[in-house]
Amino acid sequence: xxxxxxxxxFVVWMTGLSGAGKTTIALILEEKLRERGLKVxxxxxxxxxxxxxxxxxxxAEDRAKNIERVTFVAKxxxxxxxxxxxxxxxxxxxxxxxxxxNTTNFLEVxxxxxxxxxxxxxxxxxxxxxxxxxxxxxxxxxDPFEAPENPDIHVRTDQQSPEESAQVILDKLASLGYV
Amino acid sequence: xxxxxxxxxFVVWMTGLSGAGKTTIALILEEKLRERGLKVxxxxxxxxxxxxxxxxxxxAEDRAKNIERVTFVAKxxxxxxxxxxxxxxxxxxxxxxxxxxNTTNFLEVxxxxxxxxxxxxxxxxxxxxxxxxxxxxxxxxxDPFEAPENPDIHVRTDQQSPEESAQVILDKLASLGYV
Numbered sequence: 001x002x003x004x005x006x007x008x009x010f011v012v013w014m015t016g017l018s019g020a021g022k023t024t025i026a027l028i029l030e031e032k033l034r035e036r037g038l039k040v041x042x043x044x045x046x047x048x049x050x051x052x053x054x055x056x057x058x059x060a061e062d063r064a065k066n067i068e069r070v071t072f073v074a075k076x077x078x079x080x081x082x083x084x085x086x087x088x089x090x091x092x093x094x095x096x097x098x099x100x101x102n103t104t105n106f107l108e109v110x111x112x113x114x115x116x117x118x119x120x121x122x123x124x125x126x127x128x129x130x131x132x133x134x135x136x137x138x139x140x141x142x143d144p145f146e147a148p149e150n151p152d153i154h155v156r157t158d159q160q161s162p163e164e165s166a167q168v169i170l171d172k173l174a175s176l177g178y179v
Numbered sequence: 180x181x182x183x184x185x186x187x188x189f190v191v192w193m194t195g196l197s198g199a200g201k202t203t204i205a206l207i208l209e210e211k212l213r214e215r216g217l218k219v220x221x222x223x224x225x226x227x228x229x230x231x232x233x234x235x236x237x238x239a240e241d242r243a244k245n246i247e248r249v250t251f252v253a254k255x256x257x258x259x260x261x262x263x264x265x266x267x268x269x270x271x272x273x274x275x276x277x278x279x280x281n282t283t284n285f286l287e288v289x290x291x292x293x294x295x296x297x298x299x300x301x302x303x304x305x306x307x308x309x310x311x312x313x314x315x316x317x318x319x320x321x322d323p324f325e326a327p328e329n330p331d332i333h334v335r336t337d338q339q340s341p342e343e344s345a346q347v348i349l350d351k352l353a354s355l356g357y358v
Binding site: 006039041048051052054055065068069071072073076077080081082 | 185218220227230231233234244247248250251252255256259260261
């Protein structure tokens with residue numbers, strides 16, 4: 001606001017199934033944007049669970065609280081010229097729409113891999129447990145995932161590498177003048 | 180970081196009894212800093228209770244969580260060049276020291292008015308209730324307030340106006356090159 005050569009803040013909101021590649025792509029983006037000297041913060045489960053959402057589990061109510069708190073942080077950062085890289089399953093469209101309504105330069109990014117692909121990957125062994133019924137309310141198995149109807153960016157991580165997906169997002173940010 | 184004419188971020192952490200004038204001074208500071216075109220966010224109970232700490236009450240545990248979440252937000256804002264004006268009773272020195280350790284350019288500001296003065300003011304009628312025993316764990320009455328031993332700034336709101344107190348803080352920020 002006060003300076004001429006600042007970028008505007010923005011929110012790259014990565015939504016998708018567990019194992020789709022959200023955090024992997026967020027980490028690549030974070031590195032590339034930092035290399036350019038841009039102000040950027042990555043917000044994902046690993047980052048916020050240490051303090052901001054330490055008390056929360058995975059119930060529907062706790063997931064909603066999780067996103068509510070992250071939204072508050074992303075609102076304050078994005079309106080002050082910081083780029084936020086947010087990686088959360090965030091399965092509900094109305095919740096993502098709420099984040100959009102409350103933040104600056106919000107981009108809904110669908111990190112898309114078919115369910116059978118993420119079950120096959122099963123990086124953390126979570127799908128196996130969810131299918132066996134050992135984890136309740138697991139998105140894609142026992143809880144719905146509402147795929148974005150009209151995402152600002154749509155990347156298919158079963159068809160391209162994380163680096164390629166990150167580049168698609170970077171190109172979009174550049175075309176919008178955000179980076 | 181990327182630009183030359185940016186101010187560094189900072190945290191003006193206002194601690195003091197309920198009714199000492201923390202929020203009043205924060206509002207004056209916010210207005211004066213915004214007038215200068217500086218990036219600033221005010222964090223106080225009224226702001227964070229809408230979303231970030233909506234689930235929290237006033238137990239010792241909930242107060243600790245409250246400050247923990249605010250610290251996370253102030254950390255991210257201050258390290259990205261945003262000035263944070265934080266107004267919380269925050270009665271414990273070790274908690275304030277924790278905020279200092281986790282944020283950029285932290286200033287502990289003691290908003291000081293003697294207990295008898297804030298009881299006399301009793302803007303929200305809280306002291307009357309606390310003294311009657313209707314509010315448990317009330318700082319200054321039934322819970323301790325650890326006055327800062329060595330605050331960066333000490334203002335006496337029983338001896339000067341809120342505008343004068345705000346000016347003392349502004350002068351300190353200017354002398355440090357933060358504004």
